[in-house]
Amino acid sequence: EKLRLDKAGQYVVFSLVTRQDLMTIDRLRNTHHKGLRCMYLNEDQVLIVKIMPGILHEASHQVLARMIIRKAIVMGIEDNELFGMGATRIQGVASQKEVxxxxxxxTLRPLSTHWPTLVFECGVSESLEQLRVDGHWWLENSSGEVKIVLLISVNKKARRIILEQWEM
Structure with a gap:
């Protein structure tokens, strides 16, 4: 309820979460709570859960993604050359994160284990600093495979959207 009323943070941190716990959480989440994104720190056994507050979060990155696809097509890039990966979990060096x-x-990255080249991280009423931590993770853990991270910070109360583009 607090999240819906913009009176709570968008992240929850759990410690002492084993990989077995993570698999159990994934099964529950995939059937009941698809609006959660997870980052798991393997060695520390820490699970950071990002709670999606609903339509505003999803619409923010989907609208921007559609605009980018349209521009890419105008530039001569075939629409089948931009494969949307959705909310995929990617394994980093010592952690894993969902985008x-x-x-x-x-054609260049056909395997499911291949990193994306363009990543969107969106936050509604959350700290821009936390989004920057997320953006940093993608660039640092991908060994240069992720080329661009777009951060979208939406603040409903201030009626403000901040976009940041990060590159290595």
Whole structure:
């Protein structure tokens, strides 16, 4: 309820979460709570859960993604060269993270284990600093495979949207 009323943070941190716990949480989440994104720190056994407050979060990155696809097509890039990965979990060096949305060129990166080239991280009424931590994770853990991270910070109360583009 607090999250819906913008009176709570968007992140919850759990410690001492084993990989077995993570698999159990994934099964529950996939059937009942699909609006959660997870980042798991393997060695520390820490699970960071990002709670999606609903339509505003999803619409924010979907609208921007559609605009980028349209521009890419105008530039001569075939629409089948931008494969939408959705909310995929990617394994980093010592942690794993789920993206809000991502794209990769399927001809150059056909495997499901391949990193995206473009990543979207969106936050509604959350700290821009936390989004920056997320953006940093993608660039640092991908060994240069992620080329661009777009951060979308939406603040309903201030009626403000902040976009940041991060690159290595």
């Amino acid at each position: 809000d949305a991502a794209f990769k060129p399927p």
